[in-house]
Structures are given as structure tokens and as C-alpha cells.
Amino acid sequence: MEQVDERVSIRFEKHEVRAIDKIIKDLGYSSRSDFFRTAVRSHMETVGTRNSVSVEVTPLMTEAIDALVDRGFYRSREHAVQLALDHYFTEENVSLALKAVESMEITAGKKIDYKLDHPDRQITTK
Numbered sequence: 001m002e003q004v005d006e007r008v009s010i011r012f013e014k015h016e017v018r019a020i021d022k023i024i025k026d027l028g029y030s031s032r033s034d035f036f037r038t039a040v041r042s043h044m045e046t047v048g049t050r051n052s053v054s055v056e057v058t059p060l061m062t063e064a065i066d067a068l069v070d071r072g073f074y075r076s077r078e079h080a081v082q083l084a085l086d087h088y089f090t091e092e093n094v095s096l097a098l099k100a101v102e103s104m105e106i107t108a109g110k111k112i113d114y115k116l117d118h119p120d121r122q123i124t125t126k
């Protein structure tokens with residue numbers, strides 16, 4: 001079966017087009033089409049990944065992470081973010097956060113029950 005290319009039109013505000021064109025120039029994409037195909041594929045992969053989270057960080061933080069990756073402290077940006085999440089979301093921190101949420105929900109007239117001892121180390125609610 002022969003593959004047929006289809007054209008898709010999309011409209012952006014002028015400031016968005018300028019920002020897109022800057023990214024295209026800075027990152028060396030060959031065209032807007034190349035940029036959008038890459039962006040859409042990337043987004044589709046992210047949406048298709050069940051346990052994936054997209055995180056925006058400041059340029060300063062990105063530079064710091066990249067410097068640590070370059071020096072071999074982390075394998076990648078993703079590795080740095082994963083270790084930061086692992087460090088922050090300990091069982092103790094999650095338990096404290098859930099207790100705070102429970103207090104707020106009780107105050108608001110809503111209450112949930114949860115367990116942290118699920119075999120997959122997941123939070124389960126009743």
C-alpha cells in the first residue's frame with residue numbers, strides 16, 4: 001500500500017511564530033515542518049508513556065543540570081530529574097503530604113482514606 005502524505009494547517013499568533021522560528025534557528029531544524037513533525041512525535045511518545053511526567057524548569061536550572069550531566073554526575077537530564085524526585089518523594093514526605101491533604105479535606109468537609117503499603121508502593125484510595 002502506498003503511503004500518502006497529508007497536509008495539516010495550523011494557525012499561531014505572531015509572537016508564537018517568532019518564538020517557534022527562533023527555536024528552529026537555534027536548534028538547527030531544517031524547516032518548520034521538520035520542527036513540528038519532531039514536536040508532534042515527541043508529544044505522542046510522552047502521551048503514550050504511562051509513567052511519564054513533563055517538567056518545565058528555569059533556564060538557570062537547565063544549565064546547572066546540563067553542567068552536571070557534562071561532568072558525568074548524571075547520565076542525562078531525565079536521570080537528574082528522576083533522582084531529584086526519588087530524593088524528595090520519600091515515604092516519609094509522601095505520608096506528611098497526605099496527612100496535610102487529609103487535614104484540609106476534613107476542614108472542607110471531604111475525607112479520603114489511603115494506604116501507603118500497597119505492594120507496588122502506590123497510593124491507594126478508598
